[in-house]
Every structure is written in C-alpha cells, then in structure tokens.
Amino acid sequence: MTSGGIKAEARAAAYARRKAAFAGRGPGDTDLLREVLAGHAGKVLAGYMPMRTEIDPLPAMAAHGGVVGVPVIPGEAQPLVFHRWRPGAPMVAGAFGALIPEVAEEVVPEVLIVPLLAFDRAGFRLGYGGGFYDRTLEGLRARGPVTAIGFAFAAQEADRVPTEPTDQKLDLIVTERGVIRL
Secondary structure, X not given: OOHHHHHHHHHHHHHHHHHHHHHOOOOOOOHHHHXXXXXXXXXXXXXXXXXXXXXXOHHHHHHOOOOEEEEEOOOOOOOOEEEEOOOOOOEEEOHHHOEEEOOOOEEOOOEEEEOOOEEOOOOOEEOOOOOHHHHHHHHHHHHOOOEEEEEOOHHHEOOXXXXXXXXXXXXXXXXXXXXXXX
C-alpha cells in the first residue's frame, strides 16, 4: 500500500476515534492545557478555532497571559500565518470554513496548540493531509525556539502514526487525561 493509502486508512480510523471521544467530552477537557500554558505566560500563543469534532482549546486560549493568534491559510501548500485573536472578536469564514479574525493583525507564535487526528508517543501527529502545520513548524523552528503542543482526546492516541520525512514532531501532547512530554 502507498504512503497516501496508509495515511488515508489511518485518518479514517482516527476520525472515528475522535468522533466517539467528542461525544463523551466533559467540561474539564482544557484544564491540563491551561496548566501547561501557564508556564508560557507572556509568550505569543497560537491556538485554533475548533471545527467539527476537534477538542476545543478556546477556554485555555482565552485564559492565556499573552498575545493569542489563530491560523490563517494564505494559499495551498504554504505555511500558515497567524492573526491576533481576542475572545469576542468579530470573526469571518476563512479557508476550509475555519473562522479567522475579521481584522488581520499578524503575530508570530512562540507556542502553538496544534490540532490533530491522531498522535503517537514518538511525538508525531496525523493531520488532515495538507501539510500546513508541518511547513509552518519547519519555518518557525528555523527562526528560533518554538513549542508545539498537540491537543487531543486521549482516545486519539495511536500505536504508531504513519510518517513522511517532512513531518514535524510535537514537543508535548496534552489530553484530558494527562500531559505527554516528549
């Protein structure tokens, strides 16, 4: 089977696990993320606007003691850029339906909360297949230190995520059940 076929199968299984976990989510899903982010107070944080069955980082983002941005897709096969977000800020639909701030004020993150479909204990994540976060992390890391935090339900853990040479590792993973330091 090709790499694309292996990843497609892994994505289908991961979607199903995440959907089941999302249905059983609880109010404390972001408690550990808030604790982790407290150690990064004052740093520029990039989170994401949750879509479909993604675990919701917004309460932790709103509580962050520093500038917060959300991703904007400037075009196919390009790294993400990040626009400043504040709770209650006017939002509009961006690429793929993700909400982005109506007013574009670019920020450069030092810490990223990264959405995912699946993760493994080696620090790899399975995303949606566009490579946006891999390109973004590669570019940011070339400029200086960046902390990439995978945020997911514990049920999204896989024994091994299929990888390619361009895949970027996470620095830690936060679930509703614990923090995995890599």
